[in-house]
Amino acid sequence: MLQSHNPATGELVGEVATTPVSEIDAIVERARAAQVEWDAMGVEARGALLVTACKRLVDRSEDLGKLLTREMGKPLASGIGEVKSCGSSIAADVEGMIAALRPEVVEDKHIRTTQYRDPYGVCAAITPWNFPISMPHWMCLPALMAGNAVVLKPSEETPLIAQAYVDVLNEVLPTGVLQCIHGADDQGKALVAANVDLIAFTGSREVGKKILQSCAGDLKRVVLELGGKDPMLVLDGADLESCGVFAANNSFRNAGQVCVSTERIYVGKSSADAFIRHLCNAAAAKTVGDGMNSETDVGPMISTRQRDHVLEQIDAAIADGATLAHGGQGHHGQFIMPTVLRGVTHDMAIAKEETFGPVACVIEVEDDAEAIRLANDTPFGLGAVVFGPQKAAEAAGRKLRAGMIGVNKSCGGAEGTPWVGAQESGYGFHGGKEGHRQFAQVRLVSTRK
């Protein structure tokens, strides 16, 4: 059995049966058989079923949100909000997918071509624990809408909420179209190796690379949404108080366990003291605790392994000359206090590798040009934010090499735009027309006019 423990209290939340690796081929074949009729239904009919199914998530968001928080640790309001986000705009989401998948006719003088978007067949969705219902949702929904059957392997840290998601949808969906398997790396590897046509993966850069390597042999399609090391640039002339508040919110949200957390902050030497003072004040205002308590802002680390990884990076940075401006020590259980480090330098591990914990690292720079240069000196490229006088911030934003750049705001784009990583942070999209279309094979049928 796969047991799931509450990271705040250690209590057993529940357990699910681990899927024997030897059964995964048969599960994929069941998906393949179910996919034929699912495809034949047509995109509108699939959409209608998925709207009905996903609205049930909203109806049950209180209970599912509690389960999510008990299993993963984030504050309850965020847990409930995450569940609701899978259904509250489902009609519009489905409309967008239908539009993205609709056949298009392209003509020249002599030829009329219809460009179809057909399902691949069976899609494997492999997901992380930090958004344990929305990540499965954002891989399963577009895959299903495109007419694929899906085998989901959620993180072994959060199997219960993923199973609950699948169970709710399966009250409405035909049998076999959406199945869930449970386990860790072994089940993930076996699913990647099985007879699936497309792998949609959200998780770490390291595992993403392994999956890509495994898929090279038979050229399976892959969608990879990977980790980040997002920079924040505080330009000369920025409002340092609002920058401090933003940095605290974006470094400590979900206890820093967010792919677009602010993990590196570049600020000019003359502004650093004032900025750090505001950042530390905002950090001190955060309440750390069990997500079930309504006053909690920052919950626990998902696991002792993740906690130790974060503490090791903090300790190594201090050993190398960084200083604690706030927090750091004083952790208990799986909780880490919101931590502000100053005197971080570009060569420290904490400035280069993903931390995924509640740590704001301040790197002092000579000028804005140095901030841009250091921000771009990374293999990652998920999000980035730049704060300062609007014109200067927009100009700096265009020089950043990330996939999503926020100017005087967080990095997310307007409704309808995709979630996209550049460089080693991504190999595809979440959402938007580009995201929906990556679950479909383009097929052209052309005739003479």
Ligand code: NAD
């Ligand atoms: P992880 O890569 O360790 O695991 C992700 C999933 O892959 C899990 O289900 C795991 O069991 C499975 N897995 C592990 N080894 C495998 C293998 N060899 N083959 C197939 N599957 C395997 O990531 P995690 O710790 O669950 O999640 C945190 C990571 O996810 C961070 O790096 C974070 O930045 C990233 N993330 C990215 C986004 C994004 O949109 N770019 C969103 C959320 C999380």
